[in-house]
Amino acid sequence: MLFFSLGTVPLMFGLGTVSSLLTGTFKQRMLQVSGVLVMFLGILMLSRGLNLSGINLAYASTSTANAGNIASIKGETQVVETTLQSGRYQPIVVQKGIPVKWTIRAAENDLNGCNNPITIPQYNTQIELVPGDNVIEFTPQETGKITYTCWMGMISSTITVVDDLSDISEKDLAPSPGAYFPRGGCCAKGTGETAN
Numbered sequence: 001m002l003f004f005s006l007g008t009v010p011l012m013f014g015l016g017t018v019s020s021l022l023t024g025t026f027k028q029r030m031l032q033v034s035g036v037l038v039m040f041l042g043i044l045m046l047s048r049g050l051n052l053s054g055i056n057l058a059y060a061s062t063s064t065a066n067a068g069n070i071a072s073i074k075g076e077t078q079v080v081e082t083t084l085q086s087g088r089y090q091p092i093v094v095q096k097g098i099p100v101k102w103t104i105r106a107a108e109n110d111l112n113g114c115n116n117p118i119t120i121p122q123y124n125t126q127i128e129l130v131p132g133d134n135v136i137e138f139t140p141q142e143t144g145k146i147t148y149t150c151w152m153g154m155i156s157s158t159i160t161v162v163d164d165l166s167d168i169s170e171k172d173l174a175p176s177p178g179a180y181f182p183r184g185g186c187c188a189k190g191t192g193e194t195a196n
């Protein structure tokens with residue numbers, strides 16, 4: 001992030017120099033455009049930062065939990081499976097107090113520098129995904145929503161913890177925030193972006 005900021009310094013100076021050479025309406029237009037750009041970047045950075053601290057803003061997304069993402073209780077544990085997509089994570093629903101075995105199935109093609117590793121800020125956990133099945137184990141102690149994101153905070157989804165899986169209501173399956181950009185943002189890589 002520091003290097004990113006430093007990287008924009010020459011650009012800023014460059015813009016300043018160029019704009020002093022320009023006159024009239026074009027200059028004004030350009031200043032307006034750059035103002036909007038700077039604000040957009042600011043908002044983006046802010047929400048990424050919040051994501052990484054486990055706070056999730058609600059942005060538009062088409063991603064919803066489906067039946068496949070609700071854990072099923074098998075003896076002493078509950079199991080749930082998701083499939084990694086190159087620019088999107090899938091939300092899961094688990095029950096409080098029972099050890100979770102969450103399998104993230106990752107195809108080699110869908111792993112990239114953006115969606116891997118995954119962090120769960122609330123659990124202070126970072127998961128380095130490998131091609132194939134990745135099993136994450138934890139025991140949720142409180143009901144509520146836990147955010148998980150990519151290491152840079154760009155893609156995010158939620159782990160919803162409920163009291164009882166057998167009476168999940170509509171609101172537990174509310175749409176989960178997905179990627180920021182329709183095309184997967186930093187992870188935009190081919191066609192991995194499909195609504196689920």
Ligand SMILES: [Cu+2]
Nearest residue numbers: 114150152154
């Ligand atoms: Cu990322």
